[in-house]
Amino acid sequence: MRGVLSGALSGALGDALGDVLGGVHRRVRRRVEVAREAATTRGDDSGMTAIEFVLLTPVLFFMIFATVQFGLYFFADHVAQAAAQAGARKARATADARPGAWRGEAQDVVDSYIRQLGPQLVLSPDVKMLQPEQNTVGVEITARIPTVFPGLDLTVHAQSAGPVERFVPEGDN
DSSP states (O other), rough: HHHHHHHHHHHHHHHHHHHHHHHHHHHHHHHHHHHHHHHHHOOOTTHHHHHHHHHHHHHHHHHHHHHHHHHHHHHHHHHHHHHHHHHHHHHHHTTTTTTTTHHHHHHHHHHHHHHHHHHSEEEEEEEEEEEEEEEEEEEEEEEEOOOSSTOOEEEEEEEEEEEOOOOOOGOOO
16 A cells, blocks of 8 residues: 555656646746857857856756655655554554553554654654554554745655454464
């Protein structure tokens, strides 16, 4: 399920950034062509390098910041997924033996993972303990991530669930 979510998110984010970069690239290329035509009608190429540098530098910075944002997003997604899996493992192991305490223990494990792996990366995590069926428990995490671009609000979502583990003596199965 993680692959499907990551693929869908990276595809949507990649498509949006690709559209933005494609539009910016076309506009910059047109401006450079107009400046080049003006220089050739004057008969000199003086200053063309400076004009190209001034016009292409913002595009270069945008691409660098977009790469950093992709890295932040996917690392935060990985931290949330690891924390959800660790919390679900703890919940599965303790839900049968201590039915009232598994939620608190799983929450402690999730908080510990987030503190260790990405306390500045996974912002204000919303952790929910799940019990969709009688013998199934899990953890769901939704959190914001820091952004490089003002006004961009990105969130990560991770969920992990599984059957409750029970010890059954040899003669009782």
